[in-house]
């Protein structure tokens with residue numbers, strides 16, 4: 001059985017103290033700041049959906065002329081206003097205590113920032129919020145759509161052998177791991193396989209459904225699957241090697257650099273571990289709704305050796 005706090009945690013209600021962890025995660029804030037600096041040009045109009053403490057709106061306000069920061073949680077919206085008033089150009093940000101599923105800015109915007117991301121697109125409403133926003137926006141303002149930060153997300157699944165022992169106590173529970181730390185308790189048993197690639201400006205799936213085969217490269221006990229979500233926050237044209245020689249060169253797609261940020265990895269235990277051998281073929285299938293609970297994914301997993 002997989003149990004989690006999803007019923008008390010419907011995506012909109014992140015406990016306030018959790019925002020300290022998000023503010024304190026310098027990789028997260030640093031990558032978003034880089035991406036926002038790359039796409040927001042002086043004078044831009046920016047909309048942030050799910051603004052939290054207002055930190056990403058603050059980054060945008062250093063360049064933008066106007067930022068709307070939409071936050072559903074009233075207490076948090078009040079705190080965001082208070083913090084923004086303590087920071088440079090905070091006055092360029094209008095905090096709006098509203099539902100991102102319904103809000104439309106009063107005028108077209110150049111950039112939309114939305115960090116309602118969670119590994120495997122579970123538990124938060126990134127996909128539905130952006131999809132619904134695009135429909136409202138196009139109906140009201142028409143094309144072009146704004147630039148989205150992040151612009152894309154790539155999701156993979158990988159067979160692993162996970163050590164589920166905690167100070168001698170065996171407990172196979174879903175584990176979230178810092179992607180930028182050592183993964184010493186996880187043995188990779190095969191390569192990660194991409195099961196979803198999303199571009200936020202394009203049509204987004206409301207369900208992730210995958211069925212396929214993954215070759216086993218390492219013998220051992222396959223007792224978990226690792227889900228990884230990599231977000232491409234923005235893509236920058238690479239700097240030309242020599243500005244003099246390449247003054248007229250237009251960077252090709254291959255010369256671009258992505259500003260990436262990974263959500264925490266999810267290690268999902270399997271109900272029945274399997275002994276596997278290098279050269280075996282794993283058959284895997286799952287189907288879960290975007291924004292669903294951990295259990296939606298866990299209960300849909302079917303794993304067998306071919």
Ligand SMILES: C[S@@+](CC[C@H](N)C(=O)[O-])C[C@H]1O[C@@H](n2cnc3c(N)ncnc32)[C@H](O)[C@@H]1O
Nearest residue numbers: 011012022050051052071072073099100101115
């Ligand atoms: C992962 S937090 C990110 C907060 C902030 N953008 C940051 O990067 O620190 C997502 C935020 O979205 C807010 N949120 C969730 N659902 C929302 C909705 N339907 N409308 C507006 N805000 C929402 C949550 O309250 C939370 O503050």
